Amino acid sequence: MYNQKEALKDYYSTNDYGEENLGYPFVFGVSVDCIVLGYQSGKLKVLLVERGVSPYRGYWALPGDLLKKDEDLKNAAERVLYQLTGLREIYFKQFKTFGAIDRHPMGRVLTVGFFSLVKSENIYPLPAAWAKDTKWWDINELPELAFDHAFIIRKGLKRLRKKAKYESIGFELLPEKFTLLELQSTYEAIFGVEYDKPNFRKKILSMKILEDLNELQSNVNHRPAKLYRFDRDKYNTLKNMGFQFEF
């Protein structure tokens, strides 16, 4: 009869695992952690959860969970995001895996980091088994965080900024319809810089990836702005023709 454990011992016999795990490689825990980013009143915000269980009970942390045995990484991240927001079809990307030996106080747990961009006005965070509370935090004013989550956020933001510079992911943070100034402010929040308004408009409009909805803002105490929509099809067509988005 096939004995997987024996087969594995044989297979892995060239590796020097410690005595108690001789030849047996399945000694790691794996989790996923999600940096959920939203844009609110001119600021980039991250959605954190307050841990309801030890270790780090009461600390703020990234939403995340242990990977299940029959689940792949993408599914696990989707599940965490769904449990947190009630939404499917959120934009998210795996960005880095963290495996420092002592990063988890209870054993060797690696975590796969994802970052996710959401239209935060659609989000009413849900309580989850692992979360006492949830809250949007300004990325520049974070509380003390559980585990190595502060480090993970730093790395995730760095990666997001690189990606946002050359891919049209900024639109994920905005509602379907937006004004050019809202778009500009979003990019200013992402990169922490300011742009010249006329030049920003010219640049983004010259890309031909926005659809003018022929619709205006209402109830604003200034001249109402035109509303635009990100035209994903046009963007993909242009990209296939060699167009390179860049900010």
Add this chain to the structure above:
Amino acid sequence: MYNQKEALKDYYSTNDYGEENLGYPFVFGVSVDCIVLGYQSGKLKVLLVERGVSPYRGYWALPGDLLKKDEDLKNAAERVLYQLTGLREIYFKQFKTFGAIDRHPMGRVLTVGFFSLVKSENIYPLPAAWAKDTKWWDINELPELAFDHAFIIRKGLKRLRKKAKYESIGFELLPEKFTLLELQSTYEAIFGVEYDKPNFRKKILSMKILEDLNELQSNVNHRPAKLYRFDRDKYNTLKNMGFQFEF
């Protein structure tokens, strides 16, 4: 007395692991796999190993190994690269973790993908415990590969190309001293495109990141080219001043 297993059961009791692993999350194997890239005679090449052990004995595969319990991911990749090449201080970056449920025939093993750039004329690949043979393969003419390694290579190359476009990592593939045409050819191999020679020179020289060594090629049956060196210090200084490398 502290019982880690009991503590973990308690801690993880909200997660629904299968019966045999109830509350016990350390059920995964983790490995690292390295895409080692080099530039040879105008082509981008990847260094593969022929597996000497089952599963996939006799198949070509990425060099890689299981993570050890007391080793972090970076160390594991460094170890694999050292065993393969005899070199430390090789350029390498983690790029993605692969966790498909059935990617390993003997159990749930996740692998963390790294890509690495080497000056291939320095490399005399060493036989390792896990490798019968090693060989450089043209990235456009790969053999059938073990596990999901073909998929991993595709993803790794995609990431490399993105990174190479905005960071000066192309120099990692070249020897210390190189000519401008060698540099151009390297970038052509990376991106699979051709550049106009005068414009390529103007662009790279205008960046002011090369040091002219006031030295010429010898024994070439054409006008000898000047030799240059990548000036990493200058590059970093300029980068801190806001300069953005781009190809």
Add this chain to the structure above:
DNA sequence: ACAAAAGTGTTAATATTACACCCATGG
């Protein structure tokens, strides 16, 4: 002299930057 690659210069088209300025709305 010739082949091969090194290396330079010119030009037109395009993109970027820094501005000044006018417009429409609510209060």
Add this chain to the structure above:
DNA sequence: CCATGGGTGTAATATTAACACTTTTGT
């Protein structure tokens, strides 16, 4: 009429792209 953003135009400068040309070496 004022405050607040919305929105346009212009001119100087910098960058890119296409291409023709000259130079230096070994054979």
